[in-house]
Amino acid sequence: MTSPTSLPLVLAGPVLRRLEPQRLAIWLVGTQPLQPEFIMDGTAKVDCQVVPIGRHAFIHLLDIHFSQPLPRDVALEYDLRIDGQGIADWAPHLLYPGCQHPSLVLRGRLEQLLHGSCRKPHHPASDGLLCADRLLQACQNPQERPAVLLMTGDQVYADDVAGPMLRAIHALIERLGLFDEQLQGAVVADSQALYRHPASYYHRADLLPAQARNENLRERFFGGKRKPIFSSSNADNHLVTLAEVMAMYLLVWSPTPWQLIDLEMPAGLADEHQARYRQELPLIEAFASHLDQVARVMAHLPCLMIFDDHDITDDWNLSAQWEETAYSHPFSRRIIGNALLGYLLCQGWGNDPTGCQGLVEQCLQLGSQPHDALIDDLLRFQGWQFNLPSNPPLLVLDTRTRRWRSESDLAKPSGLLDWEALCELQQALLDHPSAIIVSPAPIFGVKLIETVQRVFSWLGYPLLVDAENWMAHRGAAQVVLNIFRHSRTPGHYVILSGDVHYSFVYEVLIRHRQRSPHLWQVTSSGIKNEFPRRLLDVLDRLNRWLYSPRSPLNWFTKRREMEVVPRTPSHSKAGERLWNGAGLGQVFFDEQGRPARVFQLSADGGEATEFAPTKD
Numbered sequence: 001m002t003s004p005t006s007l008p009l010v011l012a013g014p015v016l017r018r019l020e021p022q023r024l025a026i027w028l029v030g031t032q033p034l035q036p037e038f039i040m041d042g043t044a045k046v047d048c049q050v051v052p053i054g055r056h057a058f059i060h061l062l063d064i065h066f067s068q069p070l071p072r073d074v075a076l077e078y079d080l081r082i083d084g085q086g087i088a089d090w091a092p093h094l095l096y097p098g099c100q101h102p103s104l105v106l107r108g109r110l111e112q113l114l115h116g117s118c119r120k121p122h123h124p125a126s127d128g129l130l131c132a133d134r135l136l137q138a139c140q141n142p143q144e145r146p147a148v149l150l151m152t153g154d155q156v157y158a159d160d161v162a163g164p165m166l167r168a169i170h171a172l173i174e175r176l177g178l179f180d181e182q183l184q185g186a187v188v189a190d191s192q193a194l195y196r197h198p199a200s201y202y203h204r205a206d207l208l209p210a211q212a213r214n215e216n217l218r219e220r221f222f223g224g225k226r227k228p229i230f231s232s233s234n235a236d237n238h239l240v241t242l243a244e245v246m247a248m249y250l251l252v253w254s255p256t257p258w259q260l261i262d263l264e265m266p267a268g269l270a271d272e273h274q275a276r277y278r279q280e281l282p283l284i285e286a287f288a289s290h291l292d293q294v295a296r297v298m299a300h301l302p303c304l305m306i307f308d309d310h311d312i313t314d315d316w317n318l319s320a321q322w323e324e325t326a327y328s329h330p331f332s333r334r335i336i337g338n339a340l341l342g343y344l345l346c347q348g349w350g351n352d353p354t355g356c357q358g359l360v361e362q363c364l365q366l367g368s369q370p371h372d373a374l375i376d377d378l379l380r381f382q383g384w385q386f387n388l389p390s391n392p393p394l395l396v397l398d399t400r401t402r403r404w405r406s407e408s409d410l411a412k413p414s415g416l417l418d419w420e421a422l423c424e425l426q427q428a429l430l431d432h433p434s435a436i437i438v439s440p441a442p443i444f445g446v447k448l449i450e451t452v453q454r455v456f457s458w459l460g461y462p463l464l465v466d467a468e469n470w471m472a473h474r475g476a477a478q479v480v481l482n483i484f485r486h487s488r489t490p491g492h493y494v495i496l497s498g499d500v501h502y503s504f505v506y507e508v509l510i511r512h513r514q515r516s517p518h519l520w521q522v523t524s525s526g527i528k529n530e531f532p533r534r535l536l537d538v539l540d541r542l543n544r545w546l547y548s549p550r551s552p553l554n555w556f557t558k559r560r561e562m563e564v565v566p567r568t569p570s571h572s573k574a575g576e577r578l579w580n581g582a583g584l585g586q587v588f589f590d591e592q593g594r595p596a597r598v599f600q601l602s603a604d605g606g607e608a609t610e611f612a613p614t615k616d
Contacts (some may be wrong), residue, residue: 005175007031007056010090012254014080016104017061017350019148019302020389021069024104026062028080029250031176033058037081043067051345051363053246055177059345062362063353072108075142077101086297093255093292094299096137097251102299107147109391109589110436112300114601116584117308117440117498118526121252122162122283125582126603128527132584133293134605146586147390149301152498153308153440154348154526156248158339160310161237162616163201163273163282164263169247170195171261178243179367186329191241201266202236202273206262208332238313240335242371245342253298255291266506277469287528304388305347306396308440308499309468320405321412327379330372337375344378351396352386370520375518385421392434392593397425398441413468416441416475422479429483434492434593442497443456443470444481444506444521444564446578448543468499481562484517485510492518492594494587498525502536503600505567505578505611520595522611524585528603531580540578567611569600579609 013028028036033050047063062080070076079086079101087094087102090578094102114135116128132149139145161169172178173195178192187207188194199206239245250257262283265277314335317323326332345363349356359381362374369600382402397417404415416439417425429435450469471477484493500523508519566577582603590596598611 008256009034009082011057011256012250015298016302017107019104019305022066022105024064024089026064027350028060028062030058032058034060034082036062038062038064038078039081040076041079049360053362053366054179057176057178061349061353070106072106073143073499075103075105077103081532083565088488095295104300105142105145110147110394112146112588113148113150114146114584114586115152115496116524116527117151117153118501118529119155120160120529121165121287122280123529124283125292125528125530127237127287127290127294128583128603129294129297132288132297136297136303146301149303149440150496151303151305152438152496153306154310155305156252157310158239158245158248160234161239161314162284163237163277164281166237167263167266168199168251169260172247172250172257173243175260178246181241183331183334191243194240198268201269205235205526222502223533236602239339240339242341245338249342249346252433254295255288258288283317304351304396306438307343307347307400311343317400317403317414319411321410324410334375337378340373340378349385355383355386387428392436393432394436395428396438404473404544406473413473415473416470417476422483426483426486430488432491437493437495439495439497441468441470441499442521443495444508445469446543448539448546482521492592494520494522494595497521497523501526501531503585504577505598507565507567509563522585522587522595522598524600526582527584528582530582533580536578536580540576544575544577567613570610570612
């Protein structure tokens with residue numbers, strides 16, 4: 001199926017998003033406004049909204065309301081007919097062998113789910129989303145299918161882009177006619193000038209805003225590297241325009257856009273950058289070669305998402321000083337706003353179609369006028385967090401835009417949630433026998449690593465070590481721990497996290513309480529990323545020595561009133577508690593909402609690692 005412009009009618013999707021007994025959201029991108037016909041047993045009302053992002057690119061969200069609740073724990077086939085043809089005709093790669101249509105399963109309980117974060121296309125590790133594809137292909141019974149795929153941060157890396165990926169982005173922008181924009185306060189006047197500028201590849205840090213009062217953030221020396229306000233050490237190709245952000249989303253979620261472009265090396269690159277481009281090219285080609293399987297997963301499993309820093313930029317809102325500097329310049333404000341706008345249209349909208357409706361309506365004028373007013377509203381918006389009324393209930397936290405800023409020193413790390421957001425979390429938890437909480441950063445992290453971050457923060461260098469953990473801010477740490485110690489929270493709470501590029505499981509109990517709430521910190525990271533292996537081995541070993549159960553150092557931590565017991569991964573050779581490898585987390589829950597079994601699935605297809613309970 002092609003349009004008059006010889007482009008496929010569908011560029012990406014369908015992606016299953018929010019699924020409830022009487023509601024389903026489906027995300028789709030077409031090369032023209034489409035009128036897809038949703039087909040599934042039962043009566044449904046379909047509201048299809050379309051947002052143009054270019055001459056030949058239109059985001060669709062189908063908000064489907066069913067007249068009767070969907071049956072639970074059965075496979076429900078569905079189809080999207082476009083011009084009389086179904087998914088089997090225009091996207092056969094989305095079908096599993098022997099199937100004529102994709103399917104979904106509404107689970108009666110959250111008995112099983114998949115979760116993970118940090119999917120960097122040019123990382124040499126395999127893609128962890130392939131674990132989900134292998135799992136679905138092996139499922140013989142609908143009750144074996146996970147209830148949801150939770151992506152807990154860094155679904156895209158806007159601040160860390162390989163040269164071939166940026167080349168693909170620019171080729172796709174041209175092919176689809178994605179909207180241009182003016183760039184106030186920049187070295188370049190508009191997006192086309194940016195794409196043609198000699199610094200566009202591997203030197204974008206030279207184009208980022210420079211102000212005298214930015215110097216403390218702009219110039220930091222670590223390992224001999226100069227780091228800009230957009231403080232990723234790999235910001236050489238940092239995405240700037242909305243068109244670049246939107247093209248990135250299409251290229252990480254769908255194989256179809258890759259068929260429309262080539263990856264010919266840009267002209268004018270220095271010899272060292274040509275060598276780097278050739279080194280990165282096979283990594284990007286390998287990533288693209290498996291996207292048909294990734295798209296197949298997203299057409300069969302409901303996908304819920306929340307941002308972390310790399311979806312926007314590294315160290316996003318880490319401190320009040322960072323915010324003051326970044327948002328005071330029109331160019332840096334536009335860069336952050338464009339990434340957040342991409343998040344709205346590609347992630348946030350499908351999480352909560354009702355809550356995002358007002359912002360989405362403002363997007364209908366994209367391309368016809370500057371979108372500064374929309375960015376202002378995005379930066380003020382406080383509705384990115386969302387809940388799913390499942391059993392047990394799922395609470396997804398926004399730990400990026402509702403921060404508790406330090407009052408004593410603007411350079412100190414902010415708390416991950418402010419007082420108001422923490423109060424809302426407490427109210428949502430009270431009297432629930434169990435709940436699943438998604439916090440992109442672990443609430444209960446590795447003590448040694450948090451201590452290192454605390455030391456660097458005390459020395460005035462929180463950006464050097466990404467000092468973004470719950471314990472870095474005294475007020476936020478005290479309140480969140482008090483929430484779990486509250487007398488009306490005697491339930492079971494599972495905290496799902498990512499961010500850190502390694503995986504671990506902690507069991508947490510409140511000391512000196514007979515009816516103590518039982519907590520589990522389950523961290524899975526990354527989907528396609530890993531921690532430096534030797535460094536993590538050293539940190540893991542030192543943490544076990546310095547913070548063993550009998551260590552007096554535990555009494556100097558904010559969690560001293562809690563007993564934290566790590567689970568040992570099944571493939572541990574020397575007592576390691578931290579598991580390093582790309583993949584996905586898989587959690588099975590019992591009827592009380594407790595994690596009965598916790599696995600880390602390996603992206604390379606190897607044997608799964610189980611975090612078994614302590615036998616003590």
